[in-house]
Amino acid sequence: MNPLARQSDPIAAVATAPGRGAVGIVRASGQDLSALVRALCGRALEPRHATLLTFRDAQNGIIDTGLALYFPAPHSYTGEDVLELQVHGGPVVLHLLLGRLLALGRAIGLRAAEPGEFTQRAFLNGKLDLAQAEAVADLIDATTETAARGAGRALAGELSNRVHALAEALRELRALVEATLDFPEEDIDFIRAAGVAARVQALEAQVAEVLARTRQGALLREGIRVVLAGQPNVGKSSLLNALAGAELAIVTDVPGTTRDRVSQAIQIGGVPLHIVDTAGLRETSDTVESIGVARSWDAIAEADAVLFLHDLTRLESPAYAQAEAQIAQAVAGHAPRGATLLHVWNKSDALDEAEARKRCRDFAAAQAWDEAAQPGLLLSTRTQAGLDDLRQALLAACGWQALPEGVFLARTRHVQALAGCAEHLQTARRLLGASCPALDLLAEELRLAHQDLMAITGEVTADALLGDIFGRFCIGK
């Protein structure tokens, strides 16, 4: 759909989820729905009042009795006239009522709405900015309470307000710098006197702070993809089951038990995680197992975080330790740049704690790892000792901190734009540090930084991006 095409047509759709419910809603939006209201309801409706009515089909048969609400423009969700009809929530009733509405509205060009079109109109009519419109979809899709609250904060404008304030400060700064381009005689002294360098630096700090919060928000929205990796029999499937609290994967003492990847969505402290159990990594001549091992590597290549499991009971065997070291290195090389790699030392129940710590320290020292300094994460999937610490360490390693003021939900798109803005500000600061700054380059960096911010709220946004964002909504939203 071209998001900007046909945007003036009146539209209608069922606004509630498919299936049966106590109440279902049919909604219409258009620049002037007064004639449609009269045609359907037999009279004009008092704005924003619920009116009890019987809705009838073309043959004057009763469809249902329910409520009609009329929100004349501009005081509505979309900013246009909106008519909302609440009836009993059965698919047939809603289908009949929508059909009747579309038939009556044919004269004014009423058509069925496309996905996200109501919210898109709210955006185009300035009721919401783009980040808030995205938050509407995220609120609907939220899978945890924390995510839903975060989407609520984004919808209320927590991200947008911060970004608007930053954009405004940048706009002023640009005006200052661009003025000197027109009056070169004032140039450098003017820039110095106006304290441009200090203002760029202050902005940089503010952008960094919003970026950190936005990264958290993106984590909350996208979830974290955690892959359990290691040699056969280290306890990967046992860990998946422990984290999921259910016997999802087969656990046996036979090495090479797991072949297919087994995934499970869980949450830790409100953060959604996708846990992926994989086949144990080893050389094998078994056809099926080698396909499984290839899939393990694929999973590692797509991970946000890898939990690399070691078996404490076998660490003292030189053959095991040697293979472990090689595989650990290969895993580190195979995981995406920026992915988190955590070493987990499993089966701690089989030996006393001092001995367990000594074994992982010795192993880490032999590999000359930085981890030699750290005690590492001891775990027993059998007794669940260390499982809570593992959960917290995993979140922390992925950059999650439960911020006191709460997190707003955000998207990777927002993180990228803010990171871009931060980079341009950094370049601007470097330019200003030169003894004779190139003011045209400075102006350009500030313009690019400003543009990145405006992309978040949708003040400058490509049509294709709009189509992509609104196309992912459900119909009726």
Ligand SMILES: Nc1nc2c(ncn2[C@@H]2O[C@H](COP(=O)(O)OP(=O)(O)OP(=O)(O)O)[C@@H](O)[C@H]2O)c(=O)[nH]1
């Ligand atoms: N003592 C002890 N044994 C464990 C622990 N975790 C797993 N095991 C045992 O280790 C063996 C292998 O466990 P799995 O969970 O199947 O190991 P895996 O890494 O998934 O193995 P593959 O799928 O073959 O790669 C089983 O016999 C488990 O009971 C633990 O914390 N303590």
Ligand SMILES: [K+]
């Ligand atoms: K096994």
Ligand SMILES: [Mg+2]
């Ligand atoms: Mg397994």
